[in-house]
Amino acid sequence: MHDINPIGIIHSPHYSIEDMPIQPKGASGVEGYxxxxxxYIAALHDLEGFSHIYLVYSFHKATRTELLVTPFMDxxxxxxxxxxxxxxxxxxxxxxVRLKRIEKNKVIVEGIDVLDGTPLLDIKPYIEKFDGVKESVSGWLQASDTEISKKRSDNRFR
Structure with missing residues (x-):
């Protein structure tokens, strides 16, 4: 097994686990970096050509593991x-998230639903040709009528 070490830190206007967006769709217009x-600056070369990127990060404030949970949308x-x-x-x-621009070692994004100070593990470009799945099925969430953009977190996952 390889060691996983952060490549950076995510900064956002979300300072508390409670009352933050539960997914990027609920963070429309919210900027972070x-x-x-x-x-790792050289690794950012050519990333600006992509409109969206994946941020892979550590849920560093999660204090436990649960195999069964009651999700926010259910x-x-x-x-x-x-x-x-x-x-x-x-x-x-x-x-x-949407990639807005890169300034040296600062990757500025929009649609950030991540807690400020979160360790960033990796960045990958979103590539529609590879990542877009036209006939996807969203399991139990298919029946949900909850509006994701309005849903906010609470303290259930501390």
Missing amino acids: ALINEK KQTRGVFATRSPLRPNHIGLSI
């Missing part, structure tokens, strides 16, 4: 792998 460690208990809960075994998060 990833401050990349100086030794009232029923679900397996953690069928949710976006931070209480996963490895506490790894993933968000697709």
Whole structure:
């Protein structure tokens, strides 16, 4: 197994786990940035050609692991792998955000749903040709009528 070390820190206007967007769609227009460690600046070369990127990060405030959780968008208990809960075994998060620009080691993004101070593990470009799935099915969430853009977090996943 390889060691995983942060490549930077994510900064956002979200300073508390409670009352923040639960997904990037709920953070429309919200700006933040990833401050990349100086030794990784060369790795940002050519990234500005992409409109969107994946941020892979650590849910560093998650204090426990649960195999069954009740997600924000549901009232029923679900397996953690069928949710976006931070209480996963490895506490790894993933968000697709809009890349606005890069200033040296500062990657400025929009649609950020991540807690300020979150360790960034990786960045990958979103590539529609590879990542877009036309016939996807969203499992238990298909039946949900909850408006994702209005849903906010609470303290259930501390």
